[in-house]
Amino acid sequence: MDMYSFSNEANSVKGIPVNDSESSLGTAVHGQQVEPDRYQATVCSITKQSLNIGTWNVRTLFQSGKLDNVKLEMTRLKVNILGICETRWTGSGEFNSDNFKVRYSGGVKHERGITMILDRENAKSLLGWWALSDRVMLIKLKGKQIDLIIIQVYAPTTASSEEEIDEFYDTLEKAKTQCKSTDVTVIMGDLNAKVGNEADGETVGKFGLGTQNERGGKCVQWCKANEYVLTNTWYEQHPRKLWTWLSPGNDFKNQIDYIAIKKRYRCAIKHSKAYPGADCGSDHNPVICELKVKLKTIKKGKTTPRMDYSALLKKNKPFEKNMRFNVLEDQGSAKWETFKEALVSVAKELIPKRDKKSKSKWMTNEILDRMRSSQQFYNRGSSEYKQASKGIRKKCREAKEIWLNEQCEEIERHKTNEPGTMYRKIKEVTGFKGCSSTGYTRSRNREVLMEKDKILEHWTEYIGELFADYRGNKPEIRKAIEGPKILTSEVRGASQ
Template structure:
């Protein structure tokens, strides 16, 4: 009987609340909270089977399309000199720009190199520091770059592999309105040739300083009604070029404040014009989500940074394995012992020379891999001091506040400190070269 009573008591405790606790009715506030949660769940749609949204990691809870958004920009830097590259890279990281086109860089020659988390492709004249264009991509995009076309000192292009279709980005620096007609015609002929070389299925983006004014008049399929200023003759030529190649000028499509439209300011600060543009294929116009300038960005130029955000899927390109590089300055004694013992056991009699060579090569490679450390990749030395970068930040702040007098002073200070840093860096390099020459380290001598 006692057992039955205990059983009944347990059942009562499980099925009914204790009298001391009582039945707790929901308050009006709790009812409102439950209702709001229910409506939020309805708006969010059905949950995944077997997993609650709260159990998902943060990266999975984000909207999938956020992983496909990229930011492209173009900037006339008016000479990339004396540490300006570091300032531009800092601005790219601050604004989260993936691809940045540079106009009027004024570097000689052409080529590519890596700097920190960015890869730079540049093209200029061979003998003069004039014009010049470049494309800078961050490491997120660099993995998907298929190749680069160094056309001339006014245009350069890269091709990026996408998930469903590839993307071609062309950076241009057009002649000014005061240039000779033959030079302007040659520019458009070269650009037309570059476009014809681009596969028709590619998403085409042409960015840069066009030195034209397309105005605020809407032209269906080519320009929107949110341009700036009055169209000039050079602007009419650009519009006709866009119509022939089915291109749309994206930074005239979005309504923005005037300070987000103009890309150039006159030296006296009295006039602003829209002369930099981002062009896109008409059939891919829906990929562009916004286009505007960033007045707060600064690199000591009279041009504003122009950016556009687009939504595409990129694909990582598999890199081929490069040659293995060993640190020959640290060959241990174990390597000598390993090779010597392996060669003692080698059968030299009645062997075909090719066979013998393959076996000897394998012995050396296996011993090297086992005992010799790999050579570390040397990073490019940074010569611009933190003091200069701090002044660059203060200069950007002065620009945002509209304090032109303070901006000019900080700009002069930055140039002065950058020259000092460059001189100190070169002096240190010369001392190292002289020291390596004195002690006979020829390998380190010619590395410099």
């Protein structure tokens, strides 16, 4: 039997086969009373709050101003979580960009790549994430009653080999192993498959677009075997809100981007459709759905604001005069807690907090206004739209070039007197993000750990075993509890 095939044979309560024309032991009546409300009792009765999630193939984010354009569209369309295909970023990691949290997974070359962008409020519910490859990544969010798992995918195109297709579905199966049966699981992205406009069981609705192709058949088989519903084929929409990809030359419009949800929670979807009005210079339209689910904010520890220590080098900051040396003089033996409290209190008074800066520091309001005005062009193949897009790209390059020249001049000024500020500026200019991360680690039994508390528990156990002292008779070490006194002149010299 094929791995994607399954039986639709109906059975009675006692295991007696029945057919559509003949009911046995009240099976039909029981189905009429129970089945329609079965899914509704799982999600819809729990919450009335909703979440807007979407997927969009933007063709590339490896272009000046493209990320800002996508964030602008997210804000306008009120999208809380957006999965992006074909970002063309390398490596994997995470960073903050204005009021958004970005998690990305790419390859070695500037090809393929996927990204998840979360707004500030819903990012507080993020339990963990897992970058499996440059085609599949997973995020997990904490829910009030039920957790939410979103798997963003970018399937190989029709020009790819069967080996690449099989590898993609194997990676998707690996991601699915992290999903519990009780989790609300959503799979979305550019599947590069046409499922057609003919209803197929509970997987494909009759409001799709076009005719099913070979890749679409394989996609439907996988969804059937794993009980997923392709949501944007189940809602009757205007034809322009069905297609998600426009072929070169504007000859054909196809539906190849989908949002699929576990069949058990299909009633949690309020609507699912494409938005042809969104614009970022891509030949794809975003697919957005409204999901009825309530997320829970994860409480985090209090963060310490970053201080701008370069202010200590300026003459107008009388740090030394405000240092409370009398605290040390009153103490017979200077204690560390007393010294730390005096130092921190003075630092809070005199050292300013470091300002939070946006990701694209060179972005101007003029460019953002041009991006908004380009949405008025309905025909994306018109010469006016192409001219507007070309103008936006040119303005982005010019603004970034001006900003880079200013930063290089500032680096030259700090080269001799403020090396710390110089290296920080170099990191800003080069876009250095520190160590890359795939968002997960493996436990001792090779289990994938994504949640931060579980990862912390795993490393605590590992470090404890690594530095454990199993010696029977331990040597006695005499410690000098009382060291030499800290002189006021030493503290004064260190603070200068």
